[in-house]
Amino acid sequence: MHDIRRIREDGAAFDAALAKRGLAPVADAILARDADWRRVTTELQQAQQRRNEASKQIGVAKRNGESADALMAEVSELKDRMARLEEDERRLAAEVEELLSGVPNLPGPDVPVGADEDANVEIRKVGAPRERNFAARDHVAIGEGLGLMDFEAAARLSGARFVVLKADLARLERALASFMLDIHTGEFGYTEVSPPVLVRDQALYGTGQLPKFAEDQFRTTDGFWLIPTAEVPLTNLAADQILDEEELPLRFTAYTPCFRSEAGSAGRDTRGMIRQHQFGKVELVSIAHPDRSAEEHERMTTCAETVLQRLDLPYRVMVLSTGDMGFSAHKTYDIEVWLPGQDDGKGRYREISSCSVCGDFQARRMKARFRRKGEKATEFVHTLNGSGLAVGRTLIAILENYQEADGSVAIPDALRPYLRGLEKIERVR
Known part of the structure; x- marks a missing residue:
């Protein structure tokens, strides 16, 4: 607002x-x-x-x-x-x-001006794609070849844009969420939260999904909304609150299922797990002091990058143009991971995290304020949110980057303790 x-x-x-x-x-x-x-x-x-x-x-x-x-x-x-x-x-x-x-947030003065993603600017690139002596396959071919990724069963249960993961792939998904949460809570000081995934109108209004983007959400018959991301409940923890200056920043993280109708994505990413109606994500949210929100934005992006670095996955960081930013964002960094199996094996960077600073745009909508020490007047806090990371897309990145010629998938060293020492995922016999 x-x-x-x-x-x-x-x-x-x-x-x-x-x-x-x-x-x-x-x-x-x-x-x-x-x-x-x-x-x-x-x-x-x-x-x-x-x-x-x-x-x-x-x-x-x-x-x-x-x-x-x-x-x-x-x-x-x-x-x-x-x-x-x-x-x-x-x-x-x-x-x-x-x-x-209905008016989106104003872009920051350092945001590149452009109509769409073609105007995004690369900030840095970390890691190099692995050399391999065989043609890279995409995650669908790998997962189905392992017998652990079932889109047909999911379609019978729920329709398009769903998947059933089994055995070691299901374990890998769970391990990734725990791995990410341990980093963010243990090393970066985020408070882990287990929030509701059903929220009222006001919560979605506060973060900017309503009223403009109602068609992108799923709604229950009794009027609740399924969260599109844990940004919604985590940011709204500050709604209608007056915080003391000393409390800031508040940093929250959560692993939740997320639900999106993908109303505006007809025909896009219809193959595989890239764009689904239900997916898991570890979310990062900061409720920050206005004087330090730009610094918090850089810190949050570093937190998300750390996960990819520990997994040894190549990626790049992009600053989004004015035409590609989300409704509530003042400035956004997209972290894009290298997926060698995309575009018929030619490879492509794909978004795995967006980290946005929203200024006081969301805080005004949800009346989230703070009071400076020794003053009676209140001010609006600044809010930030980011993926730390999208778990399904991280699973895709591991499958495609760690695939081996025989169809198996090596487990990154950092994840092996979360999988009882498992070193490789092989086809179910």
């Missing part, structure tokens, strides 16, 4: 920032509705003031034995008028909020 005062002060600058996202101007429409709201609010305050004055005059007239009929009629008329004004005030306030809620 945006601060309306910023738009009042310089609507042209606000529209110029939105133009970097490729969006049309909105300041005039918002300010016109805001002007209506302020006019009605002023009229309501004036009517309230006059009613109070007239009520006092009625008391004086009655004490003096004078007729108060005209004043009483005026008060009655004012009461009716105030009821109409109050209704108009609520309606216009809701309309202003609706307009503001």
Whole structure:
């Protein structure tokens, strides 16, 4: 959510920032509705003031034995008028909020301007793809060849964009989640949380999925929403709270199932596990001091990168362009892992984590505030979120990067303690 005062002060600058996202101007429409709201609010305050004055005059007239009929009629008329004004005030306030809620966050000044992912900029590349003397296969061919990845069974159970993992692949998925959580809690000080995966409207509104992206979510028959990521419940732990400055930053992590309808991805990544309706993810969330949120963004990205480094998986870090950023993001780093089996064995970097700083955009929507030491006034916190990492895509990366010529898959050294020393996944006989 945006601060309306910023738009009042310089609507042209606000529209110029939105133009970097490729969006049309909105300041005039918002300010016109805001002007209506302020006019009605002023009229309501004036009517309230006059009613109070007239009520006092009625008391004086009655004490003096004078007729108060005209004043009483005026008060009655004012009461009716105030009821109409109050209704108009609520309606216009809701309309202003609706307009503001549909406007994405403004990009940071150092975010590259561009229409889409083609304008993203590589920040660094870590590790090199492995040399192999055989043609790389993708994770579907590897998983099905092992007899441990079953898309047909999943389709019978649930339809497209689901998978059944069995035996050592199911164990690998579980091991990855534990491995990631141990790093983030034990080395980087995140607090592990086991949150609900069903949330109310207000939680999704707070992080920016509602109202604009309702079609991308799954909803239950009794009105709850399945979380698209643990960002939603973790960030909302600060909703409607006033924190002490000394408490910041709060750092949370969780491993949860995530659910997305993928409404806007028809025809994209239909093969395999890249884009599914249900997937597991370890999420990182920070509730940060505004003065240190940029520093926290770099730290969070480092935390996510550390997982890939420990697994010895090649990757690169991209800063997303204005046209490729998410709705709530002020700036985003995408971490892309090398998948040698993609694009018919030619290989390709694919997103495995997005780390975003949102400024006070989400905090305003969820009323998450803090108070500086020694001050009475409150300020909005800054929120950040990132994948640390997407577990399914990490499993894909291990299958494709650690595949061997005979169809087996070696286990990265760092994961072997989580798999009771298992060194290799081989075909089920």
